[in-house]
Amino acid sequence: xxxxxxxxxxxxxxxxxxxxxxxxxxxxSEETRQKVWSAVDALHFVPNGAARSxxxxxxxxxAVVLHDLTNPFVPGLAQGIGDEAKRHGYTMMVLDTDxxxxxxxxxxxxxxxxxxxxxxxxxxxxxxxxxxQKANIPAVVVDRGEESGLAHITVDxxxxxxxxxxWAKQQGHSHIGFLAGPRGLRFSDLRLRAYLDSxxxxxxxxxxxxxxxxxxxxxxxxxxDQGRLAAETLLYAHPEITCLFAANDxxxxxALQYLAQQKITVPDQLAVIGFDDIFISxxxxxxxxxxxxxxxxxxxxxxxxxxERIQQPDSPMKPxxxxxxxxxxxxx
Amino acid sequence: xxxxxxxxxxxxxxxxxxxxxxxxxxxxSEETRQKVWSAVDALHFVPNGAARSxxxxxxxxxAVVLHDLTNPFVPGLAQGIGDEAKRHGYTMMVLDTDxxxxxxxxxxxxxxxxxxxxxxxxxxxxxxxxxxQKANIPAVVVDRGEESGLAHITVDxxxxxxxxxxWAKQQGHSHIGFLAGPRGLRFSDLRLRAYLDSxxxxxxxxxxxxxxxxxxxxxxxxxxDQGRLAAETLLYAHPEITCLFAANDxxxxxALQYLAQQKITVPDQLAVIGFDDIFISxxxxxxxxxxxxxxxxxxxxxxxxxxERIQQPDSPMKPxxxxxxxxxxxxx
DNA sequence: TTGAAAGCGCTAACAT
DNA sequence: ATGTTAGCGCTTTCAA
Numbered sequence: 001x002x003x004x005x006x007x008x009x010x011x012x013x014x015x016x017x018x019x020x021x022x023x024x025x026x027x028x029s030e031e032t033r034q035k036v037w038s039a040v041d042a043l044h045f046v047p048n049g050a051a052r053s054x055x056x057x058x059x060x061x062x063a064v065v066l067h068d069l070t071n072p073f074v075p076g077l078a079q080g081i082g083d084e085a086k087r088h089g090y091t092m093m094v095l096d097t098d099x100x101x102x103x104x105x106x107x108x109x110x111x112x113x114x115x116x117x118x119x120x121x122x123x124x125x126x127x128x129x130x131x132x133q134k135a136n137i138p139a140v141v142v143d144r145g146e147e148s149g150l151a152h153i154t155v156d157x158x159x160x161x162x163x164x165x166x167w168a169k170q171q172g173h174s175h176i177g178f179l180a181g182p183r184g185l186r187f188s189d190l191r192l193r194a195y196l197d198s199x200x201x202x203x204x205x206x207x208x209x210x211x212x213x214x215x216x217x218x219x220x221x222x223x224x225d226q227g228r229l230a231a232e233t234l235l236y237a238h239p240e241i242t243c244l245f246a247a248n249d250x251x252x253x254x255a256l257q258y259l260a261q262q263k264i265t266v267p268d269q270l271a272v273i274g275f276d277d278i279f280i281s282x283x284x285x286x287x288x289x290x291x292x293x294x295x296x297x298x299x300x301x302x303x304x305x306x307x308e309r310i311q312q313p314d315s316p317m318k319p320x321x322x323x324x325x326x327x328x329x330x331x332x
Numbered sequence: 333x334x335x336x337x338x339x340x341x342x343x344x345x346x347x348x349x350x351x352x353x354x355x356x357x358x359x360x361s362e363e364t365r366q367k368v369w370s371a372v373d374a375l376h377f378v379p380n381g382a383a384r385s386x387x388x389x390x391x392x393x394x395a396v397v398l399h400d401l402t403n404p405f406v407p408g409l410a411q412g413i414g415d416e417a418k419r420h421g422y423t424m425m426v427l428d429t430d431x432x433x434x435x436x437x438x439x440x441x442x443x444x445x446x447x448x449x450x451x452x453x454x455x456x457x458x459x460x461x462x463x464x465q466k467a468n469i470p471a472v473v474v475d476r477g478e479e480s481g482l483a484h485i486t487v488d489x490x491x492x493x494x495x496x497x498x499w500a501k502q503q504g505h506s507h508i509g510f511l512a513g514p515r516g517l518r519f520s521d522l523r524l525r526a527y528l529d530s531x532x533x534x535x536x537x538x539x540x541x542x543x544x545x546x547x548x549x550x551x552x553x554x555x556x557d558q559g560r561l562a563a564e565t566l567l568y569a570h571p572e573i574t575c576l577f578a579a580n581d582x583x584x585x586x587a588l589q590y591l592a593q594q595k596i597t598v599p600d601q602l603a604v605i606g607f608d609d610i611f612i613s614x615x616x617x618x619x620x621x622x623x624x625x626x627x628x629x630x631x632x633x634x635x636x637x638x639x640e641r642i643q644q645p646d647s648p649m650k651p652x653x654x655x656x657x658x659x660x661x662x663x664x
Numbered sequence: 665t666t667g668a669a670a671g672c673g674c675t676a677a678c679a680t
Numbered sequence: 681a682t683g684t685t686a687g688c689g690c691t692t693t694c695a696a
Contacts, residue, residue, distance in 0.1 A: 001467070001468065001673095003672095003673055003674085004673070004674065005673080005674095008683095013682075013683080014682060014683035014684070015673095015674085015675090015683080015684080015685095016675085016676080016677095016682070016683060016684075016685095017681085017682055017683075019674070019675055019676085020675095020681095020682085022674095023675080025675090025676090026676095026681085026682090027681050027682085028681070028682080029681060029682090032681080032682080044466065046439065046442040046443055046467070047443060047673085047674075048386070048443075048445060048672090048673050048674070049382075049443040049444045049445050050381075050382045050383075050385035050386045050391065050445055050672085050673080050674090051382075051386050051672070051673035051674040051675090051688090052673080052674055052675075053382035053674090053688090054380070054382045054383050054386055054672090054673080054674070054675090054687095054688045054689065054690090055673090055674055055675045055676080055687080055688050056674085056675065056676095056688090057688085059382065059444075060444075061425075061444065069407045069410055069411045069414065070407040070408060070411055070611070072611075074407070075401045075402040075406070075407060076402060078401050078426070079401045079402055079428060082401065082426065082427075082428045083428070083430075086428075091425060091427065091440055091444060092425070092426055092427075092428075093393075093423060093424070093425045093426070094410070094414065094424055094425070094426045095423065095424075096411060096414045096415070096418075096424075098415075107378065108423055110378040111378055111379060111380075111381040112381045112391075112392075112393065112423055113380065113381050113382055134376070135333070135378070136333065224615070253615055257615065260617055279402075279404075279612075280611075280612045280615060283556070283585055283589065283612060283616055284615055284616055284617065285592055285616065285617040335688095335689055335690085336689070336690065336691095337689080337690095340667095345666075345667080346666065346667040346668070347667080347668080347669095347689095347690085347691090348666070348667060348668075348669095348691080348692075348693095349665085349666060349667075350690095351690070351691055351692080352665095352666085352691095354690095355691080357691090357692095358665085358666090358692095359665050359666085360665070360666085361665060361666090364665085364666080379689085379690075380688085380689050380690070382688085382689080382690090383672090383688070383689030383690040383691090384689080384690055384691075385672095385690090386671095386672045386673065386674085386688090386689080386690070386691090387671080387672045387689090387690055387691045387692075388672090388690085388691070389672085
């Protein structure tokens with residue numbers, strides 16, 4: 001591998017000049033510039049990133065810490081981040097924590113010295129961002145940390161769930177069951193809160209939900225197979241239900257499958273409405289009415305925001321709240 | 333940020349000793365070892381990857397170059413790679429080329445100096461691997477480069493397509509149409525070849541296919557919407573068809589959607605069989621009969637193979653050919 | 665078993 | 681406008 005020393009020798013100039021040409025900094029005459037570039041071409045020279053990072057303290061790498069690559073909303077998000085990163089000359093590093101090892105990921109980040117980091121709905125945002133801050137790594141959180149004043153981007157989950165409920169009511173449904181996501185995840189809780197408010201149970205706090213056995217709520221934990229089971233449980237316990245609102249599309253899809261097997265027609269006998277608008281939702285039969293989150297745009301924005309914070313670490317933090325859209329299809 | 337200098341000072345030892353403790357190399361007395369580690373803990377020291385890379389020439393990073401993060405088979409593959417990489421202390425870097433810029437990605441790789449690279453069905457494998465070789469970056473190709481003696485991993489596409497066809501025939505279908513993938517992609521061509529052979533047209537070379545206007549083949553280019561159109565075209569031109577074999581699940585799903593809209597019942601009026609077994613395929617109605625590729629395992633193997641080649645660059649290359657499995661569901 | 669010193673390839677400050 | 685020099689933080693000889 002050629003080094004700038006080789007380039008300098010071949011071009012007959014000093015080390016500093018080569019560096020100046022490579023980085024377009026300082027004054028270099030057109031003539032020497034040419035000489036350097038042709039030496040670069042001749043030797044197929046590519047600067048050594050490690051050496052460069054060592055002195056500049058920049059790696060031109062962004063990290064994305066996420067929980068599960070196969071989660072259907074992740075690819076769109078990651079693509080947005082990657083595209084925007086590339087546009088600015090950055091590379092994207094992906095750390096899949098598999099819902100644990102978040103701290104381990106942070107250690108990796110510190111070693112690899114990424115310039116910044118996007119945390120996708122981390123389990124413990126505050127702690128992670130704190131650790132990153134100590135290591136001087138700017139971070140942006142997606143769908144978390146709203147309370148704690150971190151740099152974050154989110155979606156109006158509450159409003160989205162409310163819109164879904166309103167649409168269902170508008171379709172004439174007065175008994176709507178809820179397939180809840182995991183408790184403790186903020187955006188999951190927000191959707192649950194909206195559901196409760198919408199059915200007129202503002203009086204029930206999130207902590208009390210589990211005591212209220214008569215509420216038409218079952219936990220599907222955002223998962224397909226749990227969605228099937230939860231739908232079954234819920235319909236058995238609450239035969240009066242005419243519509244299921246699922247906290248995410250995947251569990252709605254599970255419910256849909258269960259209903260198809262039971263020969264329950266959708267939406268005639270039972271309507272279903274989801275949340276997310278993942279790709280699959282427009283393909284299943286019946287197609288799923290849902291709330292769309294603009295994942296790709298969120299990714300773009302997250303990357304852009306992070307890049308800003310990298311350049312100006314103490315610029316004031318702006319809140320980003322994405323709006324969601326009701327996508328009406330066949331299921332409700 | 334603390335450096336080993338700080339550690340050395342605090343622990344009252346020399347630089348080399350700290351390094352030896354950190355890397356578990358050479359002899360260090362238990363006592364000094366303790367002293368060093370407690371200094372490390374006290375200062376929250378994390379070694380600087382760039383400095384380390386600069387001297388060791390290793391970055392502990394693997395790159396994955398792929399074309400489209402949102403392609404449904406990618407997440408499983410990437411997860412396999414990432415998991416195996418993590419198990420060996422490596423980090424995964426993802427480069428999404430969006431079907432062009434492959435060469436640009438290579439430049440990034442050279443700069444960031446990854447230790448190795450997995451190319452997922454690159455458009456021009458030989459050229460890329462050649463460039464990487466010149467930069468001393470070991471590479472493993474997934475689904476490409478079989479001809480050219482590169483380190484590669486593939487799936488028995490030919491046999492898989494044959495199995496799909498045999499199953500269709502076994503179900504009593506004698507007029508089977510083909511929704512082809514893009515031409516020129518090796519694994520796409522292999523599936524087409526198997527189709528032709530299976531309908532007894534060994535005489536038609538791949539180059540001649542387009543001249544043979546009477547063949548029941550339409551191009552769906554692996555895409556959902558093209559799958560819809562291709563199904564329509566094909567059924568119009570060849571009403572005798574009773575079964576559609578799609579070169580991948582996504583286009584099969586497109587065909588399925590078209591058929592549902594036309595109130596053509598599947599599999600009674602028309603059977604459909606796909607290739608890939610992406611997640612969605614088990615969720616649509618009717619569920620899709622298809623050929624399963626073990627994406628996660630392929631990812632694991634690709635990473636493991638790459639790691640081997642990193643350790644022993646001139647070890648003999650082993651061919652890896654994954655078997656596929658017929659997954660019988662409702663559509664055929 | 666340990667400390668000292670050289671050097672990885674580059675940038676940036678300082679001369680010239 | 682250009683060459684020289686001093687590190688960046690670490691590993692790795694080489695002595696001791």
